[in-house]
Amino acid sequence: MKEPFPCQPQNNEVDDVNKKEMLERFSYLEKRFQDLQEDFGTLKKDLVQLVEENHQLAHENHHLRQRLDNLTPEEKKQEIKTNDDQKGDGQSSVGEGYDNLARIYEEGFHICHVYFGTPREEEDCIFCLKFFG
Numbered sequence: 001m002k003e004p005f006p007c008q009p010q011n012n013e014v015d016d017v018n019k020k021e022m023l024e025r026f027s028y029l030e031k032r033f034q035d036l037q038e039d040f041g042t043l044k045k046d047l048v049q050l051v052e053e054n055h056q057l058a059h060e061n062h063h064l065r066q067r068l069d070n071l072t073p074e075e076k077k078q079e080i081k082t083n084d085d086q087k088g089d090g091q092s093s094v095g096e097g098y099d100n101l102a103r104i105y106e107e108g109f110h111i112c113h114v115y116f117g118t119p120r121e122e123e124d125c126i127f128c129l130k131f132f133g
């Protein structure tokens, strides 16, 4: 730190101190501003990620709701069917895969191992029906 010259007016010494203080303060604020900018950048990244996740979840939720809407009528039919002939056979196959196959069958395709995946027209297939047995 420079010693103030005695010949200079005292005013200058005060100015020097003020300048140094101002510079230090400016540096401090600049540092804080940079930190804030970094924080802001991180927050913005997190926000973007959240928005993307939210979008994906909404999309997935939409699809799951659609699938649920599609499955519900078949589940009701399935309930009636299992009530009609209560054989213990169907118990092990209850699940998502089973529901999917039931839906595929209702949409008009074979699910039996004989004609699997081919259109079954309007008629019921005895091999497919065995699956529901």
Ligand SMILES: [Zn+2]
Binding pocket: 110, 111, 112, 114, 115, 116, 120, 125, 126, 127, 128
């Ligand atoms: Zn079939």
